[in-house]
Amino acid sequence: MNPKINIKDYESVVGKNYIEELRMLANRLSGKTILNINSTFVGGGVAEILSRLVPLLNQLGVDVRWQVIPGEAQFFKVTKKFHNALHGKVESISDDDFSVFLETTAKNASQIDFSGDILFIHDPQPAALITKKSDIGKDWVWRCHIDISQPDNRVWNFLKQFVVNYDAGIFSSPNFAQELPIPQFFAPPSIDPLSEKNKELPPEALETVLTKYGLDADKPLILQVSRFDRLKDPLGVIRAFQLVRRNFACQLVLAGGTATDDPESEEVLKEVKERAGDNSDIHILDIPPGSDVDINALQRAATVIMQKSLREGFALTITEALWKAKPVVASAVGGIPLQVKDKLTGLLCHSIEGAAYALRQILANPDYGHWLGRNGKEHVRQHFLITREIRDYMLIFLTLGRREDIIYL
Numbered sequence: 292m293n294p295k296i297n298i299k300d301y302e303s304v305v306g307k308n309y310i311e312e313l314r315m316l317a318n319r320l321s322g323k324t325i326l327n328i329n330s331t332f333v334g335g336g337v338a339e340i341l342s343r344l345v346p347l348l349n350q351l352g353v354d355v356r357w358q359v360i361p362g363e364a365q366f367f368k369v370t371k372k373f374h375n376a377l378h379g380k381v382e383s384i385s386d387d388d389f390s391v392f393l394e395t396t397a398k399n400a401s402q403i404d405f406s407g408d409i410l411f412i413h414d415p416q417p418a419a420l421i422t423k424k425s426d427i428g429k430d431w432v433w434r435c436h437i438d439i440s441q442p443d444n445r446v447w448n449f450l451k452q453f454v455v456n457y458d459a460g461i462f463s464s465p466n467f468a469q470e471l472p473i474p475q476f477f478a479p480p481s482i483d484p485l486s487e488k489n490k491e492l493p494p495e496a497l498e499t500v501l502t503k504y505g506l507d508a509d510k511p512l513i514l515q516v517s518r519f520d521r522l523k524d525p526l527g528v529i530r531a532f533q534l535v536r537r538n539f540a541c542q543l544v545l546a547g548g549t550a551t552d553d554p555e556s557e558e559v560l561k562e563v564k565e566r567a568g569d570n571s572d573i574h575i576l577d578i579p580p581g582s583d584v585d586i587n588a589l590q591r592a593a594t595v596i597m598q599k600s601l602r603e604g605f606a607l608t609i610t611e612a613l614w615k616a617k618p619v620v621a622s623a624v625g626g627i628p629l630q631v632k633d634k635l636t637g638l639l640c641h642s643i644e645g646a647a648y649a650l651r652q653i654l655a656n657p658d659y660g661h662w663l664g665r666n667g668k669e670h671v672r673q674h675f676l677i678t679r680e681i682r683d684y685m686l687i688f689l690t691l692g693r694r695e696d697i698i699y700l
Contacts, residue, residue, distance in 0.1 A: 296343065296485075298350045304484050305678050313678065316685040317351035324354040325688065326407030330370070330416035332359050333580040334548065335518065336480060336607045337413050337436055343483040343677055344684075353685070358403060360417045366395040368554045370416045373450070376443035377415065378522060378602035389449060396420060405429070409688055412457075419453045430691040433457040436480065437604040438467045438625045458691055461684075463605045464626050476687050479629060480605045481680035482614060482671070487583035489614055492591055500588035504544070504576055511541040511654055514593035516586055516608045517600075518547045519559040519577075524599045524622075527643050529566050529573060531599065534647035536572070539654045546576040546589055590615050595653050595660065599646050603627055610675045613637070613667030618660035620649040630675065636667040 302310050327345065329337050341357055348355040362370075369388045376382040396419040405423060409430045412420060414437065424431055433454055439447060447469065454460065460475045462468045468475055482489055501508050513532055517523040525545050532543040545563060548556075560577060567573040578585060590596060596612035596619050603625030610630060612619050619637035621627045631637035638649040653660040 296346045296350065298347055300485055301678055304672075305676065309678060313351055313682060313685070316682065316689070317348070317353050319689055320353050320685060323409060323688070324356065324407045325409045325411055326405065327355065327357045327411045327413065328360060328403070328417045328420065329357075329413035330360055330362070330367070332357075334553070336605070339488075339607070340480060340677075340680070341413075343486055344681060347677065347681060348685075351681075356407065360395075360399045360403070360420075362395050362399070362416075364554060365391055367416075371553055371555055373415050373446050374437065375522065376446040377437055377439045377450070379441040379443065380522070380602065382443065382446075384443075384446060393419065396422070409691065411684075415450055418450060421453050421456045424456060430688075431457045432459045432461060432687070432691070434461045435467065436463060438464070438602065439469055440467055442469075459687065461687065464629055467604075467626070474690070476683075478680060478683040478687070479626065479675060480607055480610070481675050481677045482607055482610045483677045484614060488587045489611060490587070492584070492588055496584065497588045497592045500585050501592055503585070504574060504589075506544065506574065506592070507542060508592070510572075511539065511594040512544060512592060513541055513595050513597060513650060514544045514546065514589055515597040515599065516546045516590065516611075517598070518553060519556045519563060520553065521555070521559055522600060522602045523547075524601050525559070525563045526566050527601075527646070528597055528599050529563070531597075531643050531646040531650065532573070534644070535650045535654070538651060541594070541654065542572045542574065544574045544576060544589060544593075546578050546586065548578050548580060548582075586611075587615075590617060593617055595620060595650055597621065597646065597650075598627065599640070599643075600624055600627070606630070609637075610671055613664075613675075614671045616661075616664035616668040618653045618663040619667065620646055620653070622646075630670065631667075632670070635663070636670045637663055 327341055331338050345355050345357050369391050372382045372384055400420055400423050405427055411432050413434045421431055457473055460473055461478050463479050465477050515528050564575050567575055596617045598606050598609050598621040600622050605626035609619055619631055621631050623639040631639055633639040640646040640649050
């Protein structure tokens with residue numbers, strides 16, 4: 292367990308009574324073991340959430356464990372195409388791709404130690420492990436972190452044959468789900484306000500990071516933090532910046548990294564660098580895992596933070612930005628409108644030109660940007676902190692197998 296994580300420290304953020312409620316729920320789960328399974332320990336929002344959630348639940352007295360499925364490069368190439376197709380993107384998926392998925396799943400199912408009373412399976416990559424249920428029993432929960440409201444039907448129908456065998460499904464938004472014959476729950480993702488990525492930083496830490504990356508502390512900074520993925524539309528961000536730069540002297544930072552389960556990211560990074568060219572005001576930062584303080588400092592130093600995704604699950608980068616009281620310009624897709632209430636906690640856009648217009652509004656009216664940022668931080672405090680996600684999951688675990696006494700969230 293990470294010794295730096297202490298559940299008592301969260302009393303200063305959410306109050307002592309909230310933490311006591313979490314302890315009460317944890318006591319009711321005494322004797323149960325929850326095993327999380329996903330596809331990577333680093334990179335992406337799922338791994339980030341689990342790296343904080345698992346030790347906090349253990350501190351509360353719940354036996355929570357975490358395993359990752361292995362796979363060859365071809366498997367993750369296939370699951371990346373599945374991911375895109377489930378978001379509604381057109382992908383060329385062959386029968387061989389489905390075979391690769393099933394073959395890797397069968398291999399993993401024979402090697403994984405399924406020691407747990409509740410198997411908590413995250414996203415499509417390990418979803419077919421449910422085939423072990425007929426052999427080992429136990430309670431199985433599928434946590435879908437992506438928006439599958441308008442999927443490619445061929446991929447969804449393939450995945451659905453496994454999902455329907457789970458005891459429950461959890462989605463980040465009611466709008467993300469499909470009709471299923473199993474109980475479904477709504478539990479948005481969250482951020483940890485005390486993590487290295489979200490805690491308060493002294494001014495000298497911001498200065499150090501700006502110097503490290505060659506950024507001008509006196510020039511307005513537009514920032515997008517995302518892995519290098521076409522669905523995050525980094526090329527569209529560059530185009531919006533170019534439109535804004537006609538009116539305002541500013542700089543753009545695209546900060547991200549790669550994930551072990553995303554084989555496209557290196558190719559996208561190359562495309563982004565080529566589009567940026569030799570423009571000295573566009574900074575492409577390939578930031579390695581574990582650079583949370585750098586990301587935190589960049590977000591706190593930013594004038595405006597963007598998330599111009601074409602498709603999106605929830606976008607924890609927006610949650611992070613709002614928590615730092617930053618004005619946000621973001622696409623009205625996926626779970627983003629749950630966080631960005633247009634003209635209240637940020638500005639929503641529907642195009643490159645719309646993004647540029649919103650950026651100009653904030654750059655021209657700093658007081659308006661500060662007002663949006665303050666509203667956004669309070670919105671996150673009320674709805675999107677990790678203590679609330681822990682509470683949601685424990686309540687869901689307590690409902691499993693108890694159809695006569697369901698707790699509706």
